Every structure is written in C-alpha cells, then in structure tokens.
Amino acid sequence: MLPEGFFSTNFDVSRLRSSCATCSLRELCLPVGLDDREISVLGEVVSHKKKIPRGGYLYRASIKFQTLYAIKSGFFKTCILEEGGRQQVTGFHMTGELLGLDAISSDLHTCDAIALENSEVCEIPFAKLEEIGRTIPSLMRHFHKIMSREIVRDHGVMVLLGSMKAEERLASFLLNMSRRFAIRGYSETSFNLRMTREEIGSYLGLKLETVSRAFSKLQQESVISVNNKHIQIHDLERLKLKMGNSSCAT
Amino acid sequence: MLPEGFFSTNFDVSRLRSSCATCSLRELCLPVGLDDREISVLGEVVSHKKKIPRGGYLYRASIKFQTLYAIKSGFFKTCILEEGGRQQVTGFHMTGELLGLDAISSDLHTCDAIALENSEVCEIPFAKLEEIGRTIPSLMRHFHKIMSREIVRDHGVMVLLGSMKAEERLASFLLNMSRRFAIRGYSETSFNLRMTREEIGSYLGLKLETVSRAFSKLQQESVISVNNKHIQIHDLERLKLKMGNSSCAT
C-alpha cells in the first residue's frame, strides 16, 4: 500500500497509485513538478526508512532534532507532556504527513511522537533538505507551504478549543478524519479510529466520558453509528451542521 | 523608538539600540550574522514601510498574500472570523514579530490582522525573501526557525485552551506578556495591556466576565494590581505557581 496525499493538500490521488521505488519520494515531488534529475537528487536524501511498532516512540520531547519524518504508512499522535503532569495531544498524523516541524525552532523536539499502529516513516535530514531546497526552488516553496499549513491547522484547533461545545468539537473531529481518509482513497463514511476516547478527549480539550457521551448522542440521533473504534457516518450533512451552530435545533 | 527583538528569540537587546537606516533590517540580520553586502541585498527587499492607525486592518482574511509584515512598532491582534459569527483571537503581536506566515499555505490570508495601537510595519515581499534565502542560507534557516517557533507557540496555546482553568490561563497570559515586554527592554512587572477584556477572553477561550473576575481574584490575593488596562505584577513567582497547578493551595 502506497502512502498517499504526501506533502500535499489537494491533488489527484489516483496519479499516485503508480509504483514508487524510493519511498514516499514521488509523492513528495509530484505536486511540485520536479524533473527526473531533481527527483534523483532528492532520492539520495530521503532514503532511510524506519519502522515504528504500535506504541513505539518516533521521537521524544527534548531530544536533538536532525531529521523530519514523512509518514509512509501508519498513524501517529504527537503530544506534549508538561511538568506537573498536564498532557495534551497536539495532533493525529496519517500517511503522507510530515512530523517534526516544531523542532526546527530550537533544534530540540518539543513533543513526543507515538505510533498508534505499526508504522513506517522516511527520514528526511533537515540540513540536507535546506541544502537541496536552495537548488530546487519549487521544493523549498512547497516546504514553506507545508509549514504554513501546519500553522493554519493549529489555528483551526484553537478555534475549536476556544469556542466550540463538546458536540461541535467531536463533529469537527470526525469530519476532519473523514476528509483525511477520503483524500487517501478510503471511505469517508466508514473508518476505524486508531486512538482511544481519552486521546480524542485530550486533543479536543474534553474528558473521555464527555467524548463517549457525545458519541452516544450522535448515534441516538442516527447521524453516526459507533461500534467501539469503528465509525460509520450516516449523514455527513447533518454532521456538518452540528459543527457549525450549536444553538440551532436538532 | 527602535523595534526590538526582531526576528529572534533571545539575544542581547542592548545591541539593538544603535540607529538603523533600513527599517527593522538590522534586527532581521543581526542574529543571523550577515555581512554588510548581504544586508544591503536584503535592504532592497525590506524597504517599504506602512503605517496602520489604531483599529486599522493590516490585512484581511481571504485577500491575496504577497508580503509578510515585520512589526516595526505597535501592537496587533490576529483573529479568525468563522462563518456563523464564531470569532477567535489567534494571537497578539508586538514589535519585532512577523505577521502573515499562515497565508503562505494557500496564498490567501487566513485571518485578519488589526492594529491595537498606531503601528508601523515593514513589508517583506515573500517571493523576494525566498529568492534571497537561496543565496543567504543562514537567512533561510532563520526564517524556518521563525515559522517553527510559531508552530510551537500555537501548541502552547492548545495546551492552555485544552487543559487549563480560567485563572491558570490568565496567569499564563500575563506571564507571556511580561516576558515579551522584558525582551523588548520594558518593565516585566508593570505594563499596559493594549487589548480589551473581550479580546483577552477570546484568545484564552473565556468570556470577558470570567477574565474580569480572574483579574479581580489575582488582585485580591495581591499577586497583581489592576487599574483598567494597567497591570502591575507584585509577585512573579506566585503568578508562575498559579499557572502551573490549579489544585495546589493558594
């Protein structure tokens, strides 16, 4: 199974189905429009792969940063563990996404990255990426877009945490998952969540019981079906409404 | 008054007090260690200045992105206005900080930037910055650190919004302001807030009444004095404790 949607927001996923020798490389390049020579230059950089078993750490907070990681397959969470035991999941990450961007700022990782299923990543030595970026402007530009997209994503989470109610947060979360699965060629209405209710809660600023109740409520209203980690969305439109306006009638 | 702390986290502020012909340029370069030639190259890019009066927009969501803005003097808020009237202040920005990073991702601004006092910014055409970055690696590297720092900052806000109580959030906010004023050579214990209680509330995920009550509480405990927008911190250490652990005794 190929990594999909790599390094990119919206492009034709079907084009990625072709075979690919060098890891997630073609995905990394495709939307940028590199020629073969440039791809081979890049290939020397993004060659190392690494397997992370379920529950394993890809990296930990405060260790030295040297490489970014592109998720070739699998599923990760990143989380911050504050002194005083406060913990916060800052994101869930799927195939094709890039991990470690926060570490550039101080050359130290600022969070833990933990695999939620057996996963495989490509290592991208950051110094090399910067070096190559100098000779392939479109790659550098693409990298900047990825960093910026991460900022936009975080702002979205801030809106969620700052102004949404429990049910809206969960609807928002499910729609986000749905969309990301869809981009990768999976069903947008039927999927398995990899994380626990507690992890969802941490990400959404809710307690696990509240998450569970919100799931139950959405199920009662037959907007979704919940079977433990399996989610079936029956009514995408109604779920979108849930996200938007809490005050409106059911 | 010179912009301070520009483009940088921690360095000797006093070195910035020297006069500076080309806007915030020296600050932009100083921590990166550019030579005079490189500075002059950069100077051609970062020359345009722009004044924004109190209440004015530096940019609005969904307008085309072409330049970043370095705050030469003044104070801004950035905020997202969702369809449905949901609004969220995503940040407060002071002299020396860079605005517009979120817009790189889609070439459209994703939020509004509004001056909270009469302000002045330097325009930094982004295409030019990328171009020059190719020839001055340390500048590019520095720029990457700035983007990454923004991500780290946002993660900090996510922790705040996801797991802190009202009083902790306000303590956290005040300490953040304090530190940023200190970096710029101002008092870390006595300063004027530029934003309203409502804006603080939006940023912290609280209603303005809750913000006001939290201020009053901290004042009663003589940790701070509040005189409308003026804040005097009497006990920094105790304020830090407030931030850390809500459960501990007062």
Added chain:
DNA sequence: AACGGTTTTTGATTCAGATCAATAAAATGA
C-alpha cells in the same frame, strides 16, 4: 465639562462538562 458609547466590574442564576462511581466490553498476553 458634558455627552454618548464603550468597556469593566460585580452579583445572581443556570448549565455544560468534570468528577466520582460502577459496570460492561474489548484487547492483550500467558
């Protein structure tokens, strides 16, 4: 200085979500 609008403070009440608690279901591993 007086005016009108905005901002802030404070009180009373309500409510969403946290907390406490107990059970059930699922996953894991021997």
Added chain:
DNA sequence: TCATTTTATTGATCTGAATCAAAAACCGTT
C-alpha cells in the same frame, strides 16, 4: 483458552464558567 488489564459506556452529582443583568468607570468628542 482464560485471566488480567485496558478501554468504553452510562448514571449521579458537583462545579467552574457561561449567561443574564445592572451599575460603574473610562474614553473620545464636541
């Protein structure tokens, strides 16, 4: 397979912050 642990659901209660409301302070303008 069964035993143990982890995860999820659901109920009862409590609480921190939202909401509603009213007054006071502050600001910019004329």
